[in-house]
Amino acid sequence: MRFARRIESLPPYLFAQLDKKLTAKRDSGADVISLAVGDPDLPTPRHIVEALQEAAEDPTTHQYPSYYGLPAFRVAVADFYRRRFGVTLDPDTEVLALIGSKEGLAHLAFAVLDDGTEALVPDPGYPVYATATMLAGGRPVPFPLDAAGGFLPDLDSIHPSPDATMMWLSYPNNPTAAVADGAFFDRAVAFASRHDLLLCHDAAYSEITFDGYVAPSILSTEGGMGVAIELGSLSKTYNMTGWRIGYAVGNRDAIRALGTLKTNLDSGIFNAVQRAGVAALTGPQDHVEEMRAVYQKRRDTVVSSLQEIGMPVEPPLGSIYVWAPVPDGRTSEQFAAELLEEAAVVVSPGTGYGKQGEGFVRISLTVADDRLQEAMDRIRERLG
Numbered sequence: 001m002r003f004a005r006r007i008e009s010l011p012p013y014l015f016a017q018l019d020k021k022l023t024a025k026r027d028s029g030a031d032v033i034s035l036a037v038g039d040p041d042l043p044t045p046r047h048i049v050e051a052l053q054e055a056a057e058d059p060t061t062h063q064y065p066s067y068y069g070l071p072a073f074r075v076a077v078a079d080f081y082r083r084r085f086g087v088t089l090d091p092d093t094e095v096l097a098l099i100g101s102k103e104g105l106a107h108l109a110f111a112v113l114d115d116g117t118e119a120l121v122p123d124p125g126y127p128v129y130a131t132a133t134m135l136a137g138g139r140p141v142p143f144p145l146d147a148a149g150g151f152l153p154d155l156d157s158i159h160p161s162p163d164a165t166m167m168w169l170s171y172p173n174n175p176t177a178a179v180a181d182g183a184f185f186d187r188a189v190a191f192a193s194r195h196d197l198l199l200c201h202d203a204a205y206s207e208i209t210f211d212g213y214v215a216p217s218i219l220s221t222e223g224g225m226g227v228a229i230e231l232g233s234l235s236k237t238y239n240m241t242g243w244r245i246g247y248a249v250g251n252r253d254a255i256r257a258l259g260t261l262k263t264n265l266d267s268g269i270f271n272a273v274q275r276a277g278v279a280a281l282t283g284p285q286d287h288v289e290e291m292r293a294v295y296q297k298r299r300d301t302v303v304s305s306l307q308e309i310g311m312p313v314e315p316p317l318g319s320i321y322v323w324a325p326v327p328d329g330r331t332s333e334q335f336a337a338e339l340l341e342e343a344a345v346v347v348s349p350g351t352g353y354g355k356q357g358e359g360f361v362r363i364s365l366t367v368a369d370d371r372l373q374e375a376m377d378r379i380r381e382r383l384g
């Protein structure tokens, strides 16, 4: 049997080694706490579950959905953008439903990149940007994000080749938990226009912010609709990771290209799930406020514990992660292995997100408060 080069050429799974050690640790009877995955532990709000139940009872939802998404879902997304960001979107041409935003991110690469073209990808970054670029035949060209620059790229030092056709960005950021302000988005939009790039902004964490910080949309920036597509997700905002629903909004040529590709690959999202998505976007939002408070408290648990053992971390303003520097003399992987061995706590080594992730580990806030406290107590006792 032979398989495609594009599969063989993917980089090895960086957490494979750690996974083996994790399994061995669990098999030895240890009570392992994993702070490695970013999957909300809280349930989907009740009214959204009920909307699905009701919609599933309606046989008209049992047929093929429309390719571009239920009109009601696209209108709900457009209304959300008007309310939340003051951005006006045409639901017919500037909004597309996605089977989760990861699906849209990956397929966008196929809609934009040809063999021999390049995509600028953040390092460290969510791995899908680089792997989807490679699968689509493009070449990922990493740009560094570092602590000194607040994990925002120094755009003046990036010189895209004529083969570059797109750039990926995401704020609030996974894995660094950094946020961007409107002024940065202004510069990013100007940069993309100057170099004729499609700017893809992954806004998966736009609603998960702390201390009163409110994340902007790249489409609020003047000229944003001309060069940018923004991908959003109901996964993190409404604890709906298992439901697979998100959306792409923004530049209509990019939306059309992605939509055209998708009509040839998938047949949309179960209409009942889309109706539940409408309930999520248009229903009461108090749960979102409560969820922010839950993550903010967990963030404080992690940050104060790390500060107590002398690790210099600032409380991040968004996302569901803390990006923590590794103590001197260890690599990210060594430190992650040490935490597993000494404290039975799993964190993600920063190098899983790119070379520039060296020197950091990512700690996820998606475990119950008492387990998170337990994990941090162990880290403090064993490594303090």
Ligand SMILES: *Cc1c(COP(=O)(O)O)cnc(C)c1O
Pocket (backbone or CB within 6 Å): 038, 099, 100, 101, 102, 103, 126, 170, 174, 202, 204, 232, 233, 234, 235, 236, 241, 244, 245, 246
């Ligand atoms: C979780 C996550 C997503 C994907 O979310 P889905 O909508 O569930 O596919 C996209 N981007 C980033 C950075 C994420 O962390």
